[in-house]
Amino acid sequence: MPPLQGRRRPPQLDRTTAALPHLPGYRNHPLTHSRPRPLGGDPHDLQRNTHPPSCRPGGPPRKVTAITPDTTSAGRRALLDREARLRQLPEVDRDAIRLAQEPHFARLIEQITATGGCSHPVHLSGSTTTLDGTTGEILHRYDTRHEPGERLLVRCRNRRATVCPACSRLHAGDTYHLVRAGLLGGQNVPDTIRYRPRLFITLTAPSFGAVHRTGEICRPRRDGGHCEHGRLVSCGTSHAADAPVVGQPLCPDCYDYTAHVLWHAHASKLWDRFVIDVRRRLASSVGLVQSRFAQHARLSFARVAEYQRRAAVHVHAVVRLDGPAGPADEPPSWGSTEHLADAVQASARRVLVRTPYSPAVGELSLRWGVQIDVRSLRIDGEGPDDDAVAAYVAKYVTKGASETGAGIDHPIATWEEIGAAPVSDHVRTLMRTCWYLGGLPECAPLRLRAWAHTLGYRGHILTKSRAYSTTYAALRADRAAHRESDRPSVEAPVTEATWRYVGSGHTPGAAQFAAGIAEDLALNREFVRAARDEQRWGE
Numbered sequence: 161m162p163p164l165q166g167r168r169r170p171p172q173l174d175r176t177t178a179a180l181p182h183l184p185g186y187r188n189h190p191l192t193h194s195r196p197r198p199l200g201g202d203p204h205d206l207q208r209n210t211h212p213p214s215c216r217p218g219g220p221p222r223k224v225t226a227i228t229p230d231t232t233s234a235g236r237r238a239l240l241d242r243e244a245r246l247r248q249l250p251e252v253d254r255d256a257i258r259l260a261q262e263p264h265f266a267r268l269i270e271q272i273t274a275t276g277g278c279s280h281p282v283h284l285s286g287s288t289t290t291l292d293g294t295t296g297e298i299l300h301r302y303d304t305r306h307e308p309g310e311r312l313l314v315r316c317r318n319r320r321a322t323v324c325p326a327c328s329r330l331h332a333g334d335t336y337h338l339v340r341a342g343l344l345g346g347q348n349v350p351d352t353i354r355y356r357p358r359l360f361i362t363l364t365a366p367s368f369g370a371v372h373r374t375g376e377i378c379r380p381r382r383d384g385g386h387c388e389h390g391r392l393v394s395c396g397t398s399h400a401a402d403a404p405v406v407g408q409p410l411c412p413d414c415y416d417y418t419a420h421v422l423w424h425a426h427a428s429k430l431w432d433r434f435v436i437d438v439r440r441r442l443a444s445s446v447g448l449v450q451s452r453f454a455q456h457a458r459l460s461f462a463r464v465a466e467y468q469r470r471a472a473v474h475v476h477a478v479v480r481l482d483g484p485a486g487p488a489d490e491p492p493s494w495g496s497t498e499h500l501a502d503a504v505q506a507s508a509r510r511v512l513v514r515t516p517y518s519p520a521v522g523e524l525s526l527r528w529g530v531q532i533d534v535r536s537l538r539i540d541g542e543g544p545d546d547d548a549v550a551a552y553v554a555k556y557v558t559k560g561a562s563e564t565g566a567g568i569d570h571p572i573a574t575w576e577e578i579g580a581a582p583v584s585d586h587v588r589t590l591m592r593t594c595w596y597l598g599g600l601p602e603c604a605p606l607r608l609r610a611w612a613h614t615l616g617y618r619g620h621i622l623t624k625s626r627a628y629s630t631t632y633a634a635l636r637a638d639r640a641a642h643r644e645s646d647r648p649s650v651e652a653p654v655t656e657a658t659w660r661y662v663g664s665g666h667t668p669g670a671a672q673f674a675a676g677i678a679e680d681l682a683l684n685r686e687f688v689r690a691a692r693d694e695q696r697w698g699e
Contacts, residue, residue: 255669264308269673271313277678279324279671281313286659293654311662319621320569321558326678328558334635335622336554339462342478342487342629343537343546349487349629356490357481357497358537360549363434363508364529365423365472369415372405373469379410389413407469408586415586417593420472423526424616425606426513427465427473430526431619435459437507438479438500445503446494456492458482462624464553465617467566471587473617474529476556478537478549478628479504486627497536508532518602557622567591572612590615 246254259265275281287303304312321328337347343358345351372378372395381394391411399406409415423430443453463477481500483489508528515524537546568581578591591612598609611618666674 252668252672255667256672257669259667259669259673262308268308268670269677271307272670272674273677275313275315275674276326276330276681277674277676278313278315278326279674279678280316280318280665281674282316282661283309283311283663284314284659285311285662286657288655288657288659291654291656299653316664319558322569326674326681329682332554332558334632335557336550337635338624338629338632339478339553340547340550342460342462342480342624343550347630347634352490353480353482353487354546357495357500359479359497359501359504360535360537361477361479361504361508362474362531362533363431363477364468364474364531365420365427366527366529368417368420368423368472370410371415371470372399372403372408372410374399374401374403374406387411387414404584407471408584409470412586412589417589418521418597419524419526421590421593421597421608421616422515422521422524422606424473424614425608425611425618426515426526427475427617428619430511430513430528431463431475433511433513434507434528435461437511438503441503441506442481442495442499445499455484457495458484458486458489458627460486460625460628462553462622462628464556464622465619466556471566471590471615476553478553480628482627487629497538501534501536504534505532516602518600520600521597553622567615568613570613571610578612587615 246257249257259268262268272278272281285304287301287305289298289302290300291297292299304310315327315330316324317331318324318327319331341347341349342353344354370379370393376398378395378397378399379393380396385393387393387410389411391413393410395410439453439459440450442457442459443450448456458481460480460482461477463475465473465475468474479500481491481495483491509532511527513526515521515526517523537549566587568583572578572581572591572595575592575595578588578595581588581591583591594608594612594616597603597616598607598612606616607618608616665671
């Protein structure tokens with residue numbers, strides 16, 4: 161058969177390239193983005209050796225540059241070797257290599273660094289235009305169309321260290337300054353508040369049943385004894401502080417899980433009743449009408465909720481007595497630390513909250529536990545250190561549910577998720593109790609199923625009164641203003657911004673880069689702190 165004129169057999173390299181689309185990220189992978197270059201030949205030889213679609217059999221032959229079979233085979237083997245090595249790497253490494261070969265890789269690293277190595281950043285798309293308020297001249301314009309992936313990464317601002325260590329560290333720093341400003345002044349709070357009546361109090365949950373505890377002997381009892389379910393009500397073991405059995409009930413059938421969950425659901429309301437009663441007691445003790453207490457003094461506080469090993473919430477709070485105008489006003493002459501401490505202790509033992517009647521559980525009267533700790537904060541060093549109190553509160557607000565052993569960090573959607581949750585049997589029973597009570601019509605306002613992952617507790621981890629100190633928003637605004645201080649000031653600027661949410665999180669490779677950047681920033685802060693302390697002690 162006579163040979164066809166004007167036709168040439170396509171190079172064997174095309175069949176290799178056609179077999180690669182099954183690889184992860186093939187279309188955008190740097191190794192397969194364009195046709196491979198034959199080893200030892202002209203980079204344009206492969207294109208000249210491929211006929212356009214308009215070439216028909218019988219047409220005039222096209223001048224091409226021949227490629228020897230050995231060169232083509234060598235190029236094909238090199239490509240296959242590289243792809244085979246990539247397939248053997250973990251997904252994280254393959255994605256990191258892909259990102260490192262992108263043209264905008266340097267800018268991506270800049271964005272990740274700007275977020276402090278946030279583990280779950282929010283992706284935004286849009287633009288911002290800054291105008292001169294007087295002339296209308298465009299001073300600055302930013303658009304994400306020039307960014308990698310046409311998006312900008314911003315912090316997730318999650319307080320939990322188990323979700324985002326970088327953002328939780330920033331949140332802990334803000335919390336420290338917020339609490340410290342209410343103890344020693346600063347952040348637009350006068351320094352004179354350090355001489356005011358101040359208390360650090362701890363209010364615990366009541367007992368819902370006997371649990372294992374730390375100490376020399378867990379539950380000593382001479383006669384031993386058994387409960388009505390046939391289980392021992394004593395334990396002669398000395399448990400370590402980190403023992404898994406600590407906080408677990410001796411008899412799960414005797415433990416009042418219903419009261420535990422309902423107490424959590426009403427804990428915030430119990431705190432509100434407590435604060436109101438403290439004000440009333442302070443007023444009545446000096447002969448004032450309770451409704452006129454605000455004309456003579458103001459009670460300021462900041463409280464943090466903490467889960468105990470038995471998965472019950474207790475409250476740490478800083479309480480301060482100010483004048484009627486708040487931190488800028490001195491308290492009345494009758495206001496003293498001892499007077500405030502007496503009112504706090506009396507109110508903690510007196511207040512209660514009654515739950516709505518339910519045919520299934522009846523009506524419960526909820527109170528604080530018998531363990532109440534009230535300590536005065538003194539500037540002369542006789543009480544707890546103010547900085548230590550602020551650091552303790554800041555440290556706890558970043559803890560996730562997995563660190564405290566109470567619940568999980570995300571809401572529960574179905575009953576089956578409770579059985580699969582990585583928690584203890586005690587916590588799992590509390591979550592199931594939340595789910596059961598949440599289905600009762602009389603408990604619907606408590607939204608217990610929506611808060612089953614926190615064991616029914618619906619309050620914020622940190623709350624404060626309005627006049628205690630500064631706010632998170634003010635601290636973030638000061639930080640943003642500090643970053644913008646290097647730019648030239650403009651009188652009456654006008655900003656026009658258009659943004660929309662387009663996604664969140666990192667690819668596996670970007671997550672690895674973010675973790676490394678966050679670790680480097682943390683180490684750098686440690687070195688700076690150590691150098692600062694060394695300089696301070698040297699002076």
